[in-house]
Amino acid sequence: MEVNEKIALDHGLKKGEYKKICDLLKRVPNFTELGIFSAMWNEHCSYKSSRLHLKNLPTSGKKVIQGPGENAGVIDIEDGDAIVFKIESHNHPSFIEPYQGAATGVGGIMRDVFTMGARPIANLNSIHFGSSQHKKTKNLLRGVVHGIGGYGNCMGVPTIAGQTSFDSSYNGNILVNAMTLGLVKKNKIFYSKAAGLNKPVIYVGSKTGRDGIHGASMASASFDEKIEEKKPTVQVGDPFTEKLLLEACLELMAGDSIIAIQDMGAAGLTSSSIEMASKGNLGIELNLNKVPCRESKMTPYEIMLSESQERMLIVLENGKEDLAKKIFDKWDLDFAVIGKTTNTKNIELYYDEKQVASIPINTLVENSPMYDRKWKKTKLPKKNLIKKEQFKKFKIKEVLNKILSNPNVCSKEWIWQQYDHTVMGDTIQKPGGDSGVVRVHGTDKAVAATVDSSAIYCWAHPLTGGKQVVCESWRNLISVGATPIAITNCLNFGSPEKEENMGEFVECVQGIGEASEYLKFPVVSGNVSFYNQTKEIGIKPTPSIGGVGLIKNYKQMITMDFKEINNLVLVIGKTEGNLDQSLFARNILNEKNGPPPEINLFNEKNNGETVLQLIKGNLVRSAHDVSIGGIITAVSKMCIKGNIGIEFDKPKYFMSEIEYLFSEDQGRYVIEIEPKNLKKVESILNKNSVHFDKLGKITDKNMIINGKTKVTIDELRSYNTNWLKKYMST
Amino acid sequence: MKVSAIITLKKDVLDPQGKVIHQTLDGMGFKGVNEVRQGKYFEIDVKENDPKKAQKIVEDMCNKLLANLVIENYKIIEIQ
C-alpha cells in the first residue's frame, strides 16, 4: 500500500512530521515504516511535548543508581541492595475496559521493574474517578479495583498502599496510575543497552496477537471487510503468564547470559528493539517470520505494532541460546531467536525473505520531534475574604461528620481489602496508613512507599500544587519513620496543544522540580500522560508522585494509631488558619476560589527532619501528617485506628476554632509522645526552631474538642467507614 | 420462552484460560488439539411467547449487560 500524507495524518502524525520523515529518509516510507515512525514519534514514546521541561527536574543524588531513561529508576538502600521503582499511567484503556485496562497497567509496570532484574516486592496505585453521582463512576471503580486485584493478587505481589479520589473533571477520563517497587542486588541490575555485534536477539513470553494495534491503522482501510473482528482490541492481561515470565527471567538473570533486556510495552516490538539498539549505538536485524504469532497471517506492520502483553526482548551472549531456551521451556513460555545486532545502525526487518523495512535508528530516536509548546502562566489567585461570623452557624460535630465521610477522605477499606496486601510475608504496614511498608526480606531494613496527588491545589495554582505533592510524599514517608530517598512521577494532564493545559504541565513540573531539589528528593523515573480530556475540557492537572524511603531498623517503624491513654499529642508546624482550597472551604462553604496553601520549603524540610530525629530517638509513639481536612481529620483517623480518644487542651491560638481545626496549612504533623519525654521533645523542637502546639491528651473512648463537642470513637468510625461501603453496595 | 445464548471472546482477543487449558490437555495426553477457546453460556427464561420478540429481548440483554462488546461476541443458539 502506497503511503501518502493522508495516511500519515490518520496515524496521528502532523503534516510537518510527515515531511520530516520523508526528508530524513530521502524517500517516502512504506506502510510498515510509517507505522514504526508513528509509534516512535507519538507523545507516549517520544515525550515530544514534555521533554523540554522534564530535563529540568533534579534526577541525581548520592543514592541514585539509575535516573530516568531506563525501564525504571534505581536507588541504593545500602548493604549491596537496591530498589527499582516506577509509576505509570494506563488511563485511556481503563476508561474503555476498566478491568483489563487496570490489570494490564499493573502488569506493565511490574514488567518494567523485573526487566531490570528486580523481584517486585510491592505494588501501589493512584486511581481517580468522576463524581460519585456520575452514572459511570461506580462500574468504573469496581472494574478498576477488580482489575488491579486480579493481576497483582495472581502475581503474588502485595498491594501495600494507594490513593483514590473523586472529582467531576474525571467524569470522561478516569486515571489509573500503577507503581511497583522491586528489590535487586546492586551488582545484578540489568539494563536495556545492547552491546556487541551479531548477538542473538531473543523473543520470550506470550505470543503476538493483534492486541492494541493503534487505531490509525484501522482507519487506513487496508484491511478486509471484517473490520468489526479486527477492531483494535483492548489488550487482555494474563497474569499467570506474567508470573511465569517473572520466574523464568529471574532464573535466567541469575546467570550471566543477558547483555540487554527490555519489555515490550507501548509500541511493542518496535520500541523495545529500537531502544536497545539505540542505547548501544548499534543496528538491529529482525526476521519477522520467526516471531511467535497467535493469529495467522499477521502482517509485518501488525507484528511490529502489536501491544500484546507479557513479552520481552533480550540480547543474549553468543552460545547461550540453548541454556536460555531450556529455562523458558521449563516455564512453558515461547522462546525464539528472531534476529541479531548489527553494525548498520539501522533497524532492518525481513519477512518472507524480503526486506520490509530499513530505517536509520537515529531518525527514530534522536531526530524525533521536540516541541516548545505555547503555555500560559497561572496567576496566584487572590485570597478569599471568608467572613468569620458565619462560622458560628456550624456545629463542629456535624462538619466533622461531613468531612470524614467525604469520598476523598473516607476509609478506602472496601478497595484495599480486595488486594492481597500480605503475600510475601513482609508487609509491616498495611494500606490505610501514611505509607505502606515492606521489610527487605531477611534483613532488619524496611522500605516505605506512598503515592500522592492533589489535583485541587494543582488546579488552583500549578506551581504551588506541584511543590505540595512532593512535600506531601515526603511527609508521608517521614510519618512512618522512613528517610525519604527519591520519587517517581506520573504526570496526568489535558492536551499539550492547549495553552492552559500546557501551562498547568509546565508549572506543575517546575514546582515538582523546586521541591525535589530543595528536599534532596530526586525524580528517578516517571511517565507523562497527556490528552486526558473530553471534548475541549481537560482534567484537573494531576501529577501523581510515588515516594520511596528507607527504615534502617523496621522495629522503629511508626504507625498512626494512638497508642496509650495519658500520652500527649502535639501538632508540629505552624497553623496559620488558611482555609482557601481546603475541603472545608470547598465542600462546606462552597467556596471554590482562592490560592492553595502556601509551601515553605525551609519549614517543610526543617519540620520533617526534626520529626524524623524524634522518631529515631524513640520519642514518638504515633505520627500522622496533616493534609486534606486539617488537624481534626488527622486526629480523628488516629483515634479510629487506635480505638482511643483525645481531649483537646483549651485553645491558645489567635484564630477561630474552625480555622484551627480545618485549615490545610502545610508542613504539619500530629505526634503522640509519652509525658515523661515532653521536656526532651520540647528541647529538640526548640533547638531546631520548629513551631509546635500542644493539642491535648489521649483519653478513653471519646474525642472531646471543647465543652460543647464530644464525639465517640464509634461515631468517628462510622462517619469514616460507611460511605464507600454503602456507595458500592447500592 | 427459553432462550440460550453463548458469549465468546472475539477472534484475535487473547484467551488466557483457553491457552492454559489447551496446554494442560496436551500434558494429560490429549494430543491433536489445535485451539481451545472458553466462553459463557446462558439460559434465560423470558415471559414472552413470540420467538422473535424473545430473541430480541435477550439480544438486548447481551448488548447491554451479558457481553462485553469491547472484547466479546454473542450468539443466540436456541429458542424454545
Place this chain on the structure above:
Amino acid sequence: MKSAVITFPGSNCDRDMHVALTKFGFKNQMVWHNDNELPKTDLVVLPGGFSYGDYLRCGSMASKSKIMQSVINFAKSGGLVMGICNGFQILVESGLVPGVLLRNKYLEFICKNIFVKIDNKDNPYFKNLDKEVFELHIAHNEGNYFCSNDQLKEIQDNNQVAIYYCNDNGKTEEKFNPNGSLNNIAGIFNKEKNVLGMMPHPERMIDKSLSGEDGSLFFKNLLNNIK
C-alpha cells in the same frame, strides 16, 4: 522433621510457606510440579497462590499435574498432606478431601484477619494445642465451601470439620462468616485426618510485626506432633 512444599506454575505462597516451615525447625525442600516422585518427607504442603492462573476452576489443572499422583499415593498411605488456600482448592479438585470451593458470596477477593475455631483435636495437626480460637489471615476469591447434604452429614459424622470461622470469642455465627461458606467451614480433613485443607494462611501469622502470631503456635505444635 522433613517437609516438602510443591511449587505449581502460579503458586505464590510457596516461598512464604518455606520461610515459615524453616523458621520452626522443619527441613524443607521445594518440589517442582513436573517431578514424578516426592522426596522422602514427613509432610507435604500444597501452598497458596493461583496455580495455572485459577483458570477453568481453581486448582483443577494443578490437580492433574505429574507430582499429584505421588502426592495422592503418599496421602493414601497415611502421609500428612496439608493444602492452604489454593492448596485446599487443589486437594478438593483431586478428591483428597470432600466438597468444593465456590466463589466468595459477595463476589470479591477478601484479604483480612479472621478468627477460626478448632473443632476437634483428635488429629495430628491440632493435637496438644492449648487454645481453641486462633486469629489467622485469609486472602482469597474462592473460599466459599460447599458440599451436598449427604456429604455434609458424613463429614460431621466423621468429625472431619477442622476449623470454623468465628469471632474472637469463638462464636461461629453467620455474621462472622467472611465468604458464605456452608456452616462457617474454613477447613476440613479427609476421613483419616492425615489430609488437611484450609483457606486461612497460618504462614502469614508468624511474626508480631506482620498480621499476628497465632500461626506460630500452629507450626510449633505441628512439628512437635510429628516428632
